Amino acid sequence: MKKPISRILIINDEKLILREFVKGLNAAAKSMENPFGIIFSGVTTAHEALQSIEQDGDIQALVVDDRLYTLKNTAKHARDLQMTALDLVQKITYFRPELNIYILIAQEQEDEVVDALFSETVDGYFYREERDYRGMYRILNAQLQEKARTPFYDQLKNYVLMAKDAWHTPGHSSGDSLRDSPWVSDFYEFIGEHIFRADLSVSVPMLDSLMEPTGVIAEAQKIASKAFGAQRTFFATNGTSTANKVIFQTLLAPGNKLLLDRNCHKSVHHGVVLSGAHPIYLDSSVNKKFNIYGPVPKQTLFDAIEKHHDAQALILTSCTYDGLRYDLPPIIQAAHAKGIKVIIDEAWYGFARFHPAFRPTALEAGADYATQSTHKVLSAFSQSSMIHVNDPDFNEHIFRENFNMHTSTSPQYSMIASLDISRKQIVLEGYKLLSRTLELAKELRAQINSTGVFQVLELSELLPDEIKQDNIQLDSTKVTVDISRCGFTVEELIQELFERFNIQVEKSTFNTLTLLLTIGTTRSKVSRLYDALMRIARENRAPRRLYQVLEPPHFTELKYLPRDAFYCGGELVPLLDEQDKVNPNLNERVCADQITPYPPGIPVLVPGQMITKEVIQYLANMLRSQKRIEVHGIIYDGYLPCLRILTIPEEKNLKKLVSVDNYK
Numbered sequence: 001m002k003k004p005i006s007r008i009l010i011i012n013d014e015k016l017i018l019r020e021f022v023k024g025l026n027a028a029a030k031s032m033e034n035p036f037g038i039i040f041s042g043v044t045t046a047h048e049a050l051q052s053i054e055q056d057g058d059i060q061a062l063v064v065d066d067r068l069y070t071l072k073n074t075a076k077h078a079r080d081l082q083m084t085a086l087d088l089v090q091k092i093t094y095f096r097p098e099l100n101i102y103i104l105i106a107q108e109q110e111d112e113v114v115d116a117l118f119s120e121t122v123d124g125y126f127y128r129e130e131r132d133y134r135g136m137y138r139i140l141n142a143q144l145q146e147k148a149r150t151p152f153y154d155q156l157k158n159y160v161l162m163a164k165d166a167w168h169t170p171g172h173s174s175g176d177s178l179r180d181s182p183w184v185s186d187f188y189e190f191i192g193e194h195i196f197r198a199d200l201s202v203s204v205p206m207l208d209s210l211m212e213p214t215g216v217i218a219e220a221q222k223i224a225s226k227a228f229g230a231q232r233t234f235f236a237t238n239g240t241s242t243a244n245k246v247i248f249q250t251l252l253a254p255g256n257k258l259l260l261d262r263n264c265h266k267s268v269h270h271g272v273v274l275s276g277a278h279p280i281y282l283d284s285s286v287n288k289k290f291n292i293y294g295p296v297p298k299q300t301l302f303d304a305i306e307k308h309h310d311a312q313a314l315i316l317t318s319c320t321y322d323g324l325r326y327d328l329p330p331i332i333q334a335a336h337a338k339g340i341k342v343i344i345d346e347a348w349y350g351f352a353r354f355h356p357a358f359r360p361t362a363l364e365a366g367a368d369y370a371t372q373s374t375h376k377v378l379s380a381f382s383q384s385s386m387i388h389v390n391d392p393d394f395n396e397h398i399f400r401e402n403f404n405m406h407t408s409t410s411p412q413y414s415m416i417a418s419l420d421i422s423r424k425q426i427v428l429e430g431y432k433l434l435s436r437t438l439e440l441a442k443e444l445r446a447q448i449n450s451t452g453v454f455q456v457l458e459l460s461e462l463l464p465d466e467i468k469q470d471n472i473q474l475d476s477t478k479v480t481v482d483i484s485r486c487g488f489t490v491e492e493l494i495q496e497l498f499e500r501f502n503i504q505v506e507k508s509t510f511n512t513l514t515l516l517l518t519i520g521t522t523r524s525k526v527s528r529l530y531d532a533l534m535r536i537a538r539e540n541r542a543p544r545r546l547y548q549v550l551e552p553p554h555f556t557e558l559k560y561l562p563r564d565a566f567y568c569g570g571e572l573v574p575l576l577d578e579q580d581k582v583n584p585n586l587n588e589r590v591c592a593d594q595i596t597p598y599p600p601g602i603p604v605l606v607p608g609q610m611i612t613k614e615v616i617q618y619l620a621n622m623l624r625s626q627k628r629i630e631v632h633g634i635i636y637d638g639y640l641p642c643l644r645i646l647t648i649p650e651e652k653n654l655k656k657l658v659s660v661d662n663y664k
């Protein structure tokens with residue numbers, strides 16, 4: 001394994017003293033154990049210090065002299081205060097909150113300095129006059145050790161190395177059931193010995209319990225909460241899909257109002273059914289040219305918060321799949337002013353705290369809950385997510401009950417270890433890796449545009465008109481490309497990239513492709529993609545006609561609570577008859593299921609929603625014109641596509657919602 005480099009920067013404007021400190025500390029590092037490759041270097045000004053933390057991703061900590069002076073270039077060489085330690089600490093923390101900061105102080109000023117820095121994230125103080133370099137080194141090294149700790153992963157590894165005989169689940173018994181099989185040992189070989197050895201169960205107490213953590217899982221979660229700026233962090237092994245549902249069931253009692261973007265992930269809509277919430281759907285903005293669904297307009301949100309001030313919670317996705325990030329602080333402020341809790345689905349944004357280009361994160365903007373698919377954009381295994389909590393009214397007992405309701409009693413331990421490792425990685429090398437990812441994104445964008453055929457959509461082109469003034473930002477690691485001039489349909493292009501160039505892309509609309517860059521993107525992958533697109537561009541194909549997917553109709557009316565409607569038995573009614581004509585009998589009936597054409601993935605109907613002629617026509621057009629399109633929720637009775645709808649007697653038994661409650 002490569003040895004890391006960890007730079008610690010000393011900031012002191014007195015050159016001689018600075019030199020002595022750097023020399024003394026480096027000598028201490030050399031003569032003592034140095035597992036993290038600590039090297040000390042020095043700068044004399046706050047300006048240089050800020051420049052260094054921007055440019056050097058290996059910096060892990062800073063030691064700031066409490067009074068920084070600068071020599072004035074005057075005859076008298078008067079010394080002026082260049083920036084107070086307090087200012088500098090605030091700037092460093094704003095820029096890179098994961099860095100450790102120590103302050104060098106003079107004994108006589110101790111109280112004054114400590115008071116001023118009390119509320120800042122300062123990790124400790126050293127007396128300037130002591131010059132105890134070995135003592136300082138020991139503390140700085142220990143601090144780094146704390147961040148590098150992975151309590152769960154370490155324990156898992158220790159346990160595996162202990163090679164205990166397993167008289168417990170899982171049945172493969174560390175892979176022993178597979179290893180020598182003439183039929184399935186190839187699976188063992190392919191997946192690898194350690195996946196099986198590390199696949200353990202709650203029968204091993206030293207690995208703690210995800211359902212009631214008090215040991216190494218609790219510790220790992222605590223370290224993660226500090227790293228992500230949360231009061232509490234919980235590891236979820238069923239993805240953000242489950243994380244969202246857990247929060248809903250914690251916050252929402254049946255009938256409680258929930259404000260939500262209609263374009264939220266389907267887990268959010270499932271959470272509505274499970275919790276029994278009364279959803280108020282807010283229409284997302286839509287970029288009609290590219291069929292891209294963006295954030296809900298700010299004014300729509302403000303109006304909804306005002307109108308539904310009795311709502312219990314608001315959930316939004318930020319950033320969206322396409323990288324559009326809300327201006328969260330004023331929205332969260334408005335919601336909090338009415339006592340509405342804010343949940344932000346950060347499934348695509350789990351890295352954001354570790355580079356200023358992506359901040360503020362949801363929690364930094366004031367959100368009460370943030371859910372992150374650590375597996376989507378960091379190094380965790382699929383399904384490994386985190387739930388971060390900053391809700392001042394957090395009810396841990398209710399949360400725990402709901403968390404346990406959704407969590408398997410046999411969680412996959414490698415996933416928990418991968419969350420522990422992902423946190424360590426993003427804290428210690430996140431800034432460096434994200435800086436590289438941003439650089440690669442910039443290069444890739446320029447290269448794609450240089451093909452003259454493919455064109456990257458910048459923020460102004462991605463933004464739907466109705467949110468142009470909403471201070472939306474773009475996460476530039478999500479690259480959306482207009483493919484309309486390349487001579488392929490989007491499906492053909494995806495196929496061409498896959499078959500001819502070995503490239504698999506993230507997602508598409510009828511005329512765009514979206515490429516996802518992560519901390520795992522390499523320059524050679526970028527080159528291969530560029531090469532592929534350039535070759536295709538040079539083939540000069542005549543543009544193809546591209547068929548746009550229709551825009552879903554506006555939300556109609558919610559007549560009953562989604563949960564009430566979903567749990568009705570209902571009846572199956574065909575959408576089209578034998579002659580392929582739309583069935584007029586569905587008009588004004590109520591749907592029992594969620595019907596979602598994919599793409600675009602927005603539910604056209606949710607349980608409890610009234611069906612209109614417009615909706616029936618839209619679904620019929622989808623089924624007729626786009627053979628490849630999936631319409632989730634449609635049931636086939638033979639070859640006839642049907643909807644499950646409420647029977648008239650069922651409707652009579654349900655409590656009708658007041659229609660004015662539906663925000664449109």
Ligand SMILES: Cc1ncc(COP(=O)(O)O)c(C=O)c1O
Nearest residue numbers: 239240241265317345347373385
């Ligand atoms: C916005 C959003 N939220 C939640 C999820 C679900 O995340 P997971 O795959 O971790 O269950 C997704 C998945 O694509 C998503 O796009």
